[in-house]
Amino acid sequence: MPNYQVNLDDAFRALADPTRRAVLQRLSQGSASVKELAEPFDMALPSFMQHLRVLEDSGLVSSEKKGRTRTCDIQPAALLPVEDWIAEQRAIWERRFDRLDEYLKELNASGEAP
């Protein structure tokens, strides 16, 4: 079983690069070999492997070697802590705006609004 324990720092670091995000987008459509994943990028193989390593270290991607082919998969569960963190921030701001809304309505009703 892959380890789904994801460190938020590692996950955001993994997401903070256009090549790595493109790899995740590709993997969300299904498994792919390292060769297939590297193909769209005009990048040296060691450089591309560095990106894959960051993705694997973050837990967002897992890989399995069969013979000479390494096949990669996305680990969608690993994105959950990232989603939770963003949802939490959004909720805080939504509650703030709701309170502001109510406050403005009260002001309006009491005739104190300009």
Place this chain on the structure above:
Amino acid sequence: MSAAPDTRRLRMTRYYDAPRDLVWEVWTNPQHLAAWWGPFGPDATSSTIDARVGGEFLVSMQAPDGSEHPSRGVIKAIDPPEKIVIEGDANAGDACGAGLPPGATVTISFEAEGNGTRLTLTTVFASVEALHAADASGYTASWSQTLDALGAYFVSITEGVS
């Protein structure tokens, strides 16, 4: 006429919680180099260093598909434990030269800072175009990742020592 060095220069720096002599050692000892350089791990990486001016600096990486990716250069200056200057092999296979871009001068400097070491990797590329090509080939992102991995390597080799 080539562009001014400033526009061809790329500078990266890291602080390591490790003494300068040790940081110098892992940069110039082939056994250490093979352990932290690049993405393929120590089993797929080897190194030979002729540690003198004019000597060869080589780290060879073998990708899982069997392809070879050498980081090859000539040592232009070596001043233990402060500075090593390497010129990337002009015949490198791609624009990033697996870490030592063709015709680029890569200077690694080691400064004592507090209880640790400030490492600065400065690359002066052959041209502005060469800088952009190396960056597109993954040069900056790869060194960034490798310098981070070096930090983790210091943690792994000093664990249990202090």
